Amino acid sequence: MKQAILTINAGSSSIKFALFPLAHPISPDAEVSGQIDGIGTNATKMVAKDRAGEKIANQAIAGEQVSHDVAFDALLKWFMATHSGWQIVAVGHRVVHGGERYSAPTVVDATVLDHLTSFIPLAPLHEPHNVAGIRALQALLPNVPQIACFDTAFHRSQPDVAQTFGLPRALSAEGIKRYGFHGLSYEFIARALPQHSHRAAGRVVVAHLGNGASMAAMVNRKCVATTLGFSTIDGLLMGTRCGNLDPGVVLHLMETKGLTVKDMTRMLYKESGLLGVSGISQDMRTLLASDKPEAEEAVNLFCYRIARELGSLVAASGGIDALVFTGGIGEHAAEVRRRVCLQSEWLGIRLDPEANARHDIVISAGNSSVDVLVIPTNEEWMMAHHAQTLLAL
Numbered sequence: 001m002k003q004a005i006l007t008i009n010a011g012s013s014s015i016k017f018a019l020f021p022l023a024h025p026i027s028p029d030a031e032v033s034g035q036i037d038g039i040g041t042n043a044t045k046m047v048a049k050d051r052a053g054e055k056i057a058n059q060a061i062a063g064e065q066v067s068h069d070v071a072f073d074a075l076l077k078w079f080m081a082t083h084s085g086w087q088i089v090a091v092g093h094r095v096v097h098g099g100e101r102y103s104a105p106t107v108v109d110a111t112v113l114d115h116l117t118s119f120i121p122l123a124p125l126h127e128p129h130n131v132a133g134i135r136a137l138q139a140l141l142p143n144v145p146q147i148a149c150f151d152t153a154f155h156r157s158q159p160d161v162a163q164t165f166g167l168p169r170a171l172s173a174e175g176i177k178r179y180g181f182h183g184l185s186y187e188f189i190a191r192a193l194p195q196h197s198h199r200a201a202g203r204v205v206v207a208h209l210g211n212g213a214s215m216a217a218m219v220n221r222k223c224v225a226t227t228l229g230f231s232t233i234d235g236l237l238m239g240t241r242c243g244n245l246d247p248g249v250v251l252h253l254m255e256t257k258g259l260t261v262k263d264m265t266r267m268l269y270k271e272s273g274l275l276g277v278s279g280i281s282q283d284m285r286t287l288l289a290s291d292k293p294e295a296e297e298a299v300n301l302f303c304y305r306i307a308r309e310l311g312s313l314v315a316a317s318g319g320i321d322a323l324v325f326t327g328g329i330g331e332h333a334a335e336v337r338r339r340v341c342l343q344s345e346w347l348g349i350r351l352d353p354e355a356n357a358r359h360d361i362v363i364s365a366g367n368s369s370v371d372v373l374v375i376p377t378n379e380e381w382m383m384a385h386h387a388q389t390l391l392a393l
């Protein structure tokens with residue numbers, strides 16, 4: 001039987017999966033990849049495509065408010081029925097929070113699983129599903145190693161000053177600090193960058209702009225600062241998350257409107273961001289296509305916040321040699337890149353408008369003092385690579 005590594009990326013409302021045939025090195029193009037979207041809604045759907053990009057599944061998952069468990073079950077049943085010819089030799093799981101304990105990919109045993117379960121309060125929208133995914137795959141493939149690949153790991157290189165909140169020091173000692181997320185994406189970009197820029201080892205800011213969005217500053221391809229913090233709501237405006245917010249607003253709303261922790265959690269994670277500001281959609285495509293002023297306001301705030309955070313990250317890394325856009329929005333929304341770069345001309349950034357419109361890899365103009373690049377991320381490949389390396393496959 002042909003051997004392969006399966007990767008699972010369980011998010012707050014989606015489960016993504018990919019299958020990578022074992023090879024040296026592993027090809028970045030998965031044999032099959034896909035996702036179940038709309039978990040928790042009445043419109044849950046699974047789509048999958050083969051290596052050539054042809055759709056091989058496009059089906060609704062029946063049920064109301066389909067849970068992650070039901071989605072996992074449907075996915076695994078479909079997968080086993082359609083890919084029985086593959087022997088899965090490892091499963092790589094994206095685990096959003098590694099706490100203070102984990103700074104590298106780790107084989108999951110009972111103790112590790114207990115630790116991951118204890119991190120659930122640190123990332124309530126992601127970690128429960130990451131843990132559930134590991135349990136589901138353990139039950140299905142009991143003799144296959146499960147590898148936890150942490151979103152926080154890449155950011156452990158940040159200096160203490162970048163990780164510390166201005167809170168009483170006993171809290172910092174308890175682990176209340178800035179962790180940072182999207183680490184698998186940043187790690188992939190850090191590996192890919194030397195192929196595209198001779199400044200890869202310099203001061204580089206990467207903007208991972210997806211439904212969740214963050215930015216990270218690297219020096220010599222190691223993280224020195226990032227916009228996401230203790231939780232996955234800090235920093236940039238996101239699809240449904242508010243980003244940087246005066247904590248006084250939370251106190252005020254709880255005090256004056258009697259909102260509970262549950263109410264606040266829903267508002268800050270699910271009802272804010274592009275969706276909350278526009279009142280129209282969390283989807284950047286919809287907002288860019290809309291002529292409503294509220295859509296324009298949301299897009300404008302999204303870009304403004306990126307440009308503001310860029311200035312802050314450049315201060316943290318002492319300058320900038322390259323800026324990289326990645327994630328669904330970073331890779332596809334030329335208009336977002338244009339606005340961010342226009343507001344960042346003070347840094348010596350100059351965009352080549354045609355290259356930007358074509359989504360070229362290098363989109364900076366000849367006279368730009370900063371290399372500006374678009375590099376598609378591949379968190380799935382990064383996990384497969386980690387599993388292969390850790391298990392010496």
Ligand SMILES: Nc1ncnc2c1ncn2[C@@H]1O[C@H](COP(=O)(O)OP(=O)(O)O)[C@@H](O)[C@H]1O
Nearest residue numbers: 209210211212282283284285327328329332333
């Ligand atoms: N062609 C496009 N133009 C503008 N935005 C796009 C385009 N394709 C995808 N996006 C946006 O990318 C976002 C999703 O990014 P993605 O990285 O896939 O998210 P996730 O965090 O779920 O992995 C959505 O806001 C979507 O609208």
Ligand SMILES: CC(=O)OP(=O)(O)O
Nearest residue numbers: 011181182211212232
């Ligand atoms: C950490 C995070 O925000 O993840 P995602 O973008 O997958 O929601």
Ligand SMILES: [Mg+2]
Nearest residue numbers: 210211212327
């Ligand atoms: Mg993502």
